[in-house]
Amino acid sequence: MTSFDALLQHAVANPRFLAHTLETFARTEGISTEMLRLRLGCTPETYTALALCTHPRPTQFAADVDAIAVRFALDAGLLFQIIRRADAIAALRAGGDSAALMAARDREDER
């Protein structure tokens, strides 16, 4: 039996990988990666393969998301939104602008 755990641990720690993106989304939204996996409709094996993909290229973001979704039979729209949202969170964190993130949440809650 070969465990991909070591690979996944590295991938989660590396922002180049979707593992990192999915983890960022799940953690920020207060859900488990297991719950995210189920919502994406992945088997554990497919989720592992998905997490080991690198982040879609900015120059062909939509096409790359589509290709990933087709390969793993996922909802491209859902995947697109998750990645975009995680990217926005990462960008805010990188800018150290946690107040802006909180303000954005407040506005969304008011709707």
Place this chain on the structure above:
Amino acid sequence: MVRLSTPAARRILDPRSPVHPGCPRTRLSSLRNPTPSPQASLPSREEGFALYARLRDGDPLASSDLCCAYFPFLIRFLRGCHPEADDDSLHDAVTRTLMDLIDRPTIYDPARTSLQGFLQMAARGDLLNALAAARRRANHQVSFERLTEAGTEIDGGGDPLAIVIVQDDDVAAAARVPPAVRAGLSPAEAAVFTLMAEGERRTETYAHALGLTHLPVSAQRREIKRMKDRIKKRIERAQ
């Protein structure tokens, strides 16, 4: 009960919400391709080159394909070469090899060898380096314990830190290889160097490390000798 922190998350994760505004497409489940599992089969030489080209071009699926195709194979390969190595060391070595290639695809030159051969050499080199480092740590530990148990007086007045420094010096002297030379070795050369340092003499072991097992034994010997000579020359030049 898990609480979703934002309305956006609730919207994204609600299975009843079929429409995701601003998305390129909403539903692709009808386009079900065979999903590769982490137990995918080993690519041929040509498929390996194609996979590498996709990795170099930044195809986001290439890293996943690389890991799924080669991870189990490399674990089996290393386990066959080094049955004495524990599972953690094997997994760490293969993980490091694959992550290095994903992070820096240019470390592989397709003109020199197949992707599989490169990965085998690199993984073997990583494992041997890790095992050698573990042995050095163990030797330090044993030497330190022996010295402290015997109450040996050494320069430094018995200061434990001084004892460790003396041990480090001993190891470096035993290796007799400048760090710059070590750092300049390719993964294949590093694997051969480590085997040489361990006193390994079997052609078969070197051939495994270099991915040369498909060659006749005479060709294996030639290649191994060429690489050993190259390493020796480098060490001589540096000293």
